[in-house]
Amino acid sequence: MSAPDPQPVRISSVPVQLQALEPALEKIKAAVGDVPALLAIAGELGQTAPMPGEGSTAKLWELLASVTAVDVAAGRVLEPHLDALAILAQAGSETTTAGAWGVFAAEGPGMKVEAKRTANGSYVLHGSKPWCSLAQQLDGAVITAHLPDDGGRAAFAVNLKDPGVSAETPVWTARGLQEIPSGTVHFANVPATPVGGEGWYFSRPGFAWGGMGVAACWLGGAVAVARDYATALSKASGNGREPDQIALVTLGEIDRTISTVTGYLAQTAERIDAGELEDADSEGQIPWSDALRVRGTVAAAVERIQTLVTQNLGPAPLAFDEAYAKRMADLSLYIRQHHAMRDDAQLGALALKGDRSW
Numbered sequence: 456m457s458a459p460d461p462q463p464v465r466i467s468s469v470p471v472q473l474q475a476l477e478p479a480l481e482k483i484k485a486a487v488g489d490v491p492a493l494l495a496i497a498g499e500l501g502q503t504a505p506m507p508g509e510g511s512t513a514k515l516w517e518l519l520a521s522v523t524a525v526d527v528a529a530g531r532v533l534e535p536h537l538d539a540l541a542i543l544a545q546a547g548s549e550t551t552t553a554g555a556w557g558v559f560a561a562e563g564p565g566m567k568v569e570a571k572r573t574a575n576g577s578y579v580l581h582g583s584k585p586w587c588s589l590a591q592q593l594d595g596a597v598i599t600a601h602l603p604d605d606g607g608r609a610a611f612a613v614n615l616k617d618p619g620v621s622a623e624t625p626v627w628t629a630r631g632l633q634e635i636p637s638g639t640v641h642f643a644n645v646p647a648t649p650v651g652g653e654g655w656y657f658s659r660p661g662f663a664w665g666g667m668g669v670a671a672c673w674l675g676g677a678v679a680v681a682r683d684y685a686t687a688l689s690k691a692s693g694n695g696r697e698p699d700q701i702a703l704v705t706l707g708e709i710d711r712t713i714s715t716v717t718g719y720l721a722q723t724a725e726r727i728d729a730g731e732l733e734d735a736d737s738e739g740q741i742p743w744s745d746a747l748r749v750r751g752t753v754a755a756a757v758e759r760i761q762t763l764v765t766q767n768l769g770p771a772p773l774a775f776d777e778a779y780a781k782r783m784a785d786l787s788l789y790i791r792q793h794h795a796m797r798d799d800a801q802l803g804a805l806a807l808k809g810d811r812s813w
Contacts, residue, residue, distance in 0.1 A: 464520035464678050466671075467513040467721035476521050483525045490592060490634050493529050494555040497536040501552070506541050507664040508733065513724035516671035523675030524682075527785035528634045530672040535588070538665045539597045543612065545661045546651040550612040554594025558665075559640065560610075560656070561586035568642055570600040570611060578611060578649060580642040587640040590615060590622040597650055610656035611647035619645040631788030660733045663746035667723065669792060670753040674716060676786035677757040681709045683779050684764045687772070705763045716756045723749055744810045747802040754793040757786065 461480035463473035479500060486492035504518055505511035515537070523530025532555075539556035563585035570578045580600055590596070593615050599608050613620070625638035656662065685706060688698045698706070723745065726732050732742040761783065765773070772779045805811075 461521075461525045462682070464517060464524050464675050464717075466517045466520065466717050467724065468517055472514075473517065473521075476518060479518075480521055480525050483522055483529045487526045487529065488634060490532065490589065493532045493634075494536075494589075494592060496529075497533045498555055500533060501536055501540050504537050504540075506544055507661060507668065508727050510728050512664070512727045513721055516668060516720055516724060519668055519671040520675030520678065523672040524679040527672075527676045527679075527782055527789055528632055530675055531632060531635050531785075531789060532589070534669060534672050538668060539595070541661055541665065542597050542610065542656070543650060545659055546610075546655070548612060548648065548650050550595075550648050550650075552595070555589075555592070557588060557590065557593045557596040557615075558598075559584050559587045559590070559596050560599040563639075566639065568598065568600040570602055570609065570647060572603065578647045580611065580613060580645045580647045583639050583641045585639050586637045587622065588635050588637040590620075590638065590640045591624070597656075598647070599656055600647070602653055607653045608656070609653045610650040612650050613642075613645055613647050615640075617645050619643040629784075629788055631784035631786070660742060663732065663742050664727060666743075666746040667720075667727075667749045670750045671720065673753050673757050673786070673790055673793075674713075674720065676782065676789065677753075677760045678713060679782055680760055680764050680779075680786065681713060683772075683782070684709065684768065687768055702767055705767050709760055709763060712756050712759060716753055719752060720749065744802060744805045747798055747805070750793055751798055751802065754790055754795070757790050761786065 461477065461484050463476045463480065465473055479496070482496050483493070486496060500518065505515040507515055519530060519534055519537070522533050535557045536555055539558050540552055542558065543550055543552060561584070566583045566585050568580055568582035568584050570580055572578055580598065582600070584598060587596070596613055596615055597610050598613055599610050601608055615622075619642060621641045621643075623638040623640070625636045627633065627636035650656070651659065688702055688706065692698065723732070726745075732745055765783070773783060774780070
């Protein structure tokens with residue numbers, strides 16, 4: 456059902472600019488399901504990919520969306536690698552970035568990673584971190600850890616090949632993102648390089664920008680699902696079964712939904728590059744409300760498109776079309792990184808304080 460040739464996802468670039476992505480997308484297509492190959496491609500792309508906030512944020516998001524449109528798991532591999540590179544660059548870190556990187560910032564009940572200062576003033580990490588995707592196959596990661604004095608958190612760069620790092624192999628029962636299990640990693644006296652100071656990781660503008668980058672990946676998955684649907688209608692028409700009004704209404708809603716979301720992302724990328732989403736407010740808060748708006752808008756669009764397509768195509772492609780079924784399962788799990796009504800509640804609280812444009 457999927458288009459035979461990978462197609463870039465446009466946010467603001469003209470078509471001729473998007474053509475530059477096609478060779479990388481061909482590589483991604485050939486590497487679907489092969490995590491080491493996808494990690495190697497991520498490493499290659501990281502050498503030339505734009506950094507957020509440096510004038511080409513929309514192009515970065517087009518890269519993320521386009522890769523995810525080819526394969527959701529591939530986008531899930533690429534996004535944290537590029538995010539880690541951006542974090543290190545924003546901090547001015549001189550840590551080597553060779554190999555494939557991840558970002559591990561999740562917290563879990565009964566788990567805690569602590570950063571302890573050694574006699575020579577350096578840091579080592581102790582403890583356990585949940586939800587560490589592909590930790591066994593990555594070379595390095597940016598990891599948040601609790602500081603010893605007041606319990607605040609800071610970010611650190613670590614070598615995941617250090618003998619003090621041990622990664623559990625999780626019992627991954629999900630049908631989505633099967634190539635990318637997210638398990639617990641244990642740290643025992645692992646050397647760590649500070650990345651920014653205490654609280655910097657969460658207070659930097661790049662924290663919000665990175666959250667929007669994940670939304671660009673979600674969008675790419677939804678565009679691929681929409682393309683699956685359009686391809687199915689065209690194929691049916693070629694076989695003499697013209698789409699009925701319901702099918703056309705669905706395609707029309709999908710079209711305007713994607714057009715609205717891509718326009719919103721293009722506008723937000725322009726604002727980031729213009730420095731409008733960079734400065735903290737009087738209370739020291741980063742522009743997280745904008746990230747919540749972007750993530751919530753994209754997540755709602757993704758779920759709506761998935762619902763419309765599955766309602767119209769029925770169970771057959773989910774049962775018999777491997778690429779389509781994989782995309783649906785992968786995207787359904789990936790989109791759950793959005794916290795749905797809880798994120799809207801957080802946004803509502805900010806809006807009530809006056810953080811709104813209306």
